[in-house]
Amino acid sequence: MRKPNRRVLPTIIGVSVLTTLSVNVAVLVARESGPPATPPQATPDKRARFVAASGSTQLSPAAVAPLGKRLTPHVMVAAPSALPADLAGRIRKAKGVQGVEVVDAVQGMVAGKRVGLLGVDPSTFRNYTPKPTAQSDALWRNVAGGDVAISFTMGSDGGVQLGSRIPVGGKDRQSELRVGAYATMGVGDVDAVISHTAAQALGMPTSNALLISVPKTRPAEFVKKLRKVLPKGAKAVEVNPEIDAPATGGGAGAGTGTGKTPPAARGQVMTAQQVQTVIRAAYSRLGWPYVWGGESEAEGGYDCSGLMQYAFARAGIKLPRVAADQARAGWVVPYSKAQPGDMLIWANDPTAPGYISHIALYLGKGKMLAAPRRGTVVQIQNVYTRNMKGAVRVNPRHAAGIAG
Template sequence: MFDRRPRVSDLIREARQDLAYRPRLRYSRAARLMRQAVPILAVLLVGVLAIGLMIYTQMPEADPETVTMRRSVATVPTQVAKPVQPAQAPAPVAPLTSMRKPHLFVVAPKPLSSAVVAKVAQLSGVRAVERADAAEVILDGKRVQTLGVNPSTFRAYTPKPTARSDRLWRNVSAGEVAVSFVLGNDGGMPLGKTFTTAGQNLRVGAYATMGMGAIDAVVSRPTARALGIPENNALVVSAPKADSAKLRRALLRVLPKGGQVAVINPVLTVSRSANWPAGSFPTTPQIRTALTAAISKLGRPYVWGAEGPDSFDCSGLVQWAYAQAGITVPRVTHQQFVSGPQIPLAQAQPGDLLFWRHDPTNPGYVSHVAIYWGDGKMLHAPRTGDVVKLVPVTTRNFAGAVRVSPAVAARVR
């Protein structure tokens, strides 16, 4: 990790509870050496990276504790990865000495050299740079965009309660996987579940809603090696006083071809009171096309990470339906939330997007989206075990309504 000037930063959205764990399960020593799943090199994350790493776990016969933690990628050929010998006890993790607020996330199609990382660290406004490993990995049959991290140093980029949890980072270091609340709850990967991938037995030890847009799982770097995740192809950049848009452009000039940069927690900078000129929003025929496409998928199954045409998750349905009308919207819910101006729910029109904050591990995180149909009804893909359906609008945990602006949506990074 390159750290030019440690800085204690104010963190957004701290959890209101502490963290607790279920007892850890030891990994099987009979883990096979041959891969059964194909990790896929990440051209990861052209998406919103919400700040805040909220982790939620449970322990039987103990008071529940909470802290906080959260997602495309291109494929690479399968490589046989030698399994890491599982730890029999939580591995040591360095104590927390400072906090750093993350601002940009970098990912490349191949490992970033030390020279490139040094250039990034020297860019104006950059305070600290944390290396990581990024790939899409098959976890429990699902294609999950995953980060391999050094728990001793990566913890500093998470919210204060999470960063302070030695026990959490020791267990990640010992080989457990932390998954996002959306993947765990909606995607059917409950806490304590053990599964095998790439010859490794992995246990879901925590719900870890990272807020790094597309990231839905976190493992230690040795575990990442065993899973075949490429090494050093991602960076988390802290630049508290820099203009993120300008720094993003500077980073793209330094990175090798194919490198991508996402701004953490992007916002719609247009004033709510601004007058939107004619042509700012979809035409009536476009809205009709998007709604017709969405309603045609009634009864299709919810599959976490699915983008159609035969199965969908919530944001995948939105993206697919709008694409049928020739409108490009971002892939993940947090990006879609800044794809146009927010409007009062009472003013919602057919085709507007509705959002909710259902994630108890991070109450500020926008975790679900639906398409407003009109007459108080909405189209959405709810969760694993359910199907695309038309239902009355619910306002529990409602986050807001957004009218998509094609020009704005196309610029979200």
């Protein structure tokens, strides 16, 4: 993840809006406390292995509305305090808007890591999440009952156990929440979701953010128009911009996009010297432990995207922090076209199909340098193509723009 007081509003919620909200708001501090609760009950539903049993929620499992029409969030609006009560209604009437969801948004600390935290209405917010997450009634009943749902990578790679109870620290009060589910929400840098009721109990800002679905409008253009009508202090950002994947023939990670090929103009692709510097820097981290959220020696190790950010920074190239954003730092080409210095990307998260959750540095000749997962160290590996989505040819100028 990221350190406090870093960038302000480069691309999406995690490195932008939530950083804006990080001062004088509730802080979530999590560590495992006592033995884990009862493990998930076995059911035919594949999603059950990512959802804790409902018997030990802080409150009684609450009823939630059935899944409605699923919507994709394209734009987020957020402010340090509550947005005007009529703003959501006015935006709903705008041309091209299919849906608007009101949420509470803050940046907090979970398991010692600074992450994005949302307070939501489980009955309606579920419609804006990836299909496996949206479809799980048990997941949303747990959230409605007082649990926290954390991202799949935070659970699997961060070592936060499903069913464990974690102390939650707010500005003025603390409470304990149970980890009720592993569920990636599909919004970059949002790694924890609780109910509106739980958010209010923590002293989080109320209704200070909106998720907006505009499927038939270019999100970047909608953001420009939206900023003109927002109140002072409110920010609007595009959520998860599309990856630039040129259409090139077959193979693992083949793109399906515009057919453009990466340009060779200075500043648009890395120089040979930059490539060598990036690879040398990555080699210098061999043997360092995998640490979820790690991006420097200060954290005692690196996660996959933290390693990329470190290595490219040594060559003067500024990358965004998480893998899903780094995948947008250039052009995606098929693995068969990969060159040393490209970043390889995978969508391994079963709770958010298609969401980029892992990244590594390609060395050439079928080898890559990566921080694989919890319990491993930075190492050289053979490239594997299962769930691979291609190779990113980094555009230094574009990368700097989205990193902020």
